[in-house]
Amino acid sequence: MLRAFSTGSVYMNATPVSFLPSSLTDAPQGHLPRMARTHPALWTSLRSQVPSAIASLGARVHLLPSSLPEEERRRRMELVRVACTHPSALAVQVAARELALSHTERDEVPELQETIEHNAQLATLGNALLGLLASEYFHLKYPHLPTRVLKAFVSAYVGPSTLANVGAELGVLGQGVQRWDRTGASVVVRPLARGGTTSVPLLSKDVAAQSMRALVAVLFQELGMAATRGFVHGQILSRRLDLANLLKFRDPKRVLSSTCKKYGKPAPQSRLLAETGRLSINPVFVVGVFCGPVKLGEGTGSSIRMAEYRAAEDALRRLYLSERTDGTFVLPSTTLDVSRAGHGPMPHSLQNAAARFMSTRFEAQPLGRSEVLHESRG
Template sequence: MTGLIRSPLVLARNTMRASNIIRASTPTLNRTFLINVKSAKKSKVQQQQEEKSSSPISETGAEAATAAQDSKYRIETPSPAVVAFAHRLKLNKLKDQTLLMRIVTHPSYERVGIQTNARLDTLGDKALHMFVMEYLHVKYPKLPTNVLKEAVEVYTRTSTLELMAKEFGVEDVARWVRSKPDAGHQLSLKTVKASVVRAIVGAIYIDQGFLKAREFVHAHFLSRDFKIESLLQIDEPKHYLSVLMKRLGRERPVARMLAETGRTSKAPIFIVGVYSGTEKIGEGFGSSIKMAEFRANADALKKYYMEELKDFGLPSDTEKEGAIYTPTKIGDTEVVV
């Protein structure tokens, strides 16, 4: 009986112990579950923060890299001479005033942390050629291609830029180093001056834009005229003019004596006119009839090819807001004889 009596007690005791164990273990399970949820939420928040912070960190890194790149070059304060030079050419209006010292520094001036005008020189050279070519191409629509190229070269060659540099006062501000006596190529001051002038155009182009650079070129380059007709050299103007008139569908040119004096003297003068039908298209003089006729035919060719437009627009005018550009007719190609 004892065993039978004790069995329920044991069972009851065991049941109580089991219930206590369950009660005690329940908070532990809940706590563990809540901890797991919190840890999961925290990891998601951390992940979101990492995703959000990844972009600014990369940008900061890029900015740091750029800053490190720029830090290799120190910012120089323009000297009083450079400041005066800038005011003469209105370069004081540049947004980036650090370009002033760079403009006047030739690549031969090799110093640690000093930027030179090499890139500005290249950019200015291309922009200068473009503006001059555009202007002459539109102004003289019939100019032969080879003469047009030579005219552009006259405006942009080193000797022309040197003269302009002298007016600008480049020699007083340019920074460069003379070549060593044993160097294969000797750097001249003429080359340095020309590079500074081109660098000015490049700096204005990159800092203030296309139109300001064009305005500078027109004001300082294209405002200077030279006799472009002197570049038009034709060995046989009479034959050349005959072919030209034929292609234009006009009557064959005929030379006629207009005036003469001192035929039998030591210094005769003859004046000859060249006509196409009833229209006089050229005139020339000389100490002989042959020379006068040669010059009359050459004069007729120059008048034809040097025809100049007085009121015209440029293709680059379209860069202006609200500007209306009317294309001009492209001139005929030169005669092939």
């Protein structure tokens, strides 16, 4: 049935629904198969993606430029379609085949006999590529990061939540794009913080994150390492996150002392820089941490001990988050630009992003000093 809504002055003269001609109000008979009416959740999860939606997504991720030949376009559209097919679609197909449907009803749903290709293998490759590109970039940009913090940086930038948000912005959750189990029967096994695992229902954000990993793998397969690196840096690693909150210290003064000793510097000393209202109900103290004549950090607090604690934290954050400017270091993945060049020319839309980190000559970067191991049994 066609419905006419009046929501503004533009539609003030719209014809009411009850006065529409009968030829327009009658819905076409047999427009949907019977399964769509009896089992709508299974039908929605089983139906194939819309080609126009897949083509739009492929164009947004630089896989379908306008100059692409028709045969190559069809092949890449099929890859994008597979990248947007979650493995849970197989369980939906099995459940639909077990329904009590007649031969006529089964013939109305060609997806029941389809061989579904999903994105599990592509997502595994894409996850490895994302970890590689993020790890090498943050390791060289922040050379003093401890290993744990580096892992936290990588998880914050290319983890499931971030990939789901990026995918939603690119349209991987758009109508007619994804193919996955929308019935709520599928579950995802996730590790717990204190060990063990737990099973939670499969959500759309999990599907979006897996599709983003698979799309990165398709980019690598079709366009090569340089284009993939340009896409990942342009869409994911260029985002600004509050990385200082990822640095947590139980005893920052002891960590700072160990760090200064590791670098052969004098032991840090705390000095009271300013204070106000010592005898009032709201005193404020400003403490600085010095290594010789150099001030490493500064902190404020309602007590001297609190200000000293925050000053040591500030000094460690200044050390660990000291970054190098892009372009002053060469990423190791640039050595794969020639051997992993892809099957076709790089799209013009990715050339500028890829050129930022391309280099004709690789120069190995110094590893730096080993990190200070604190709060460790070893």
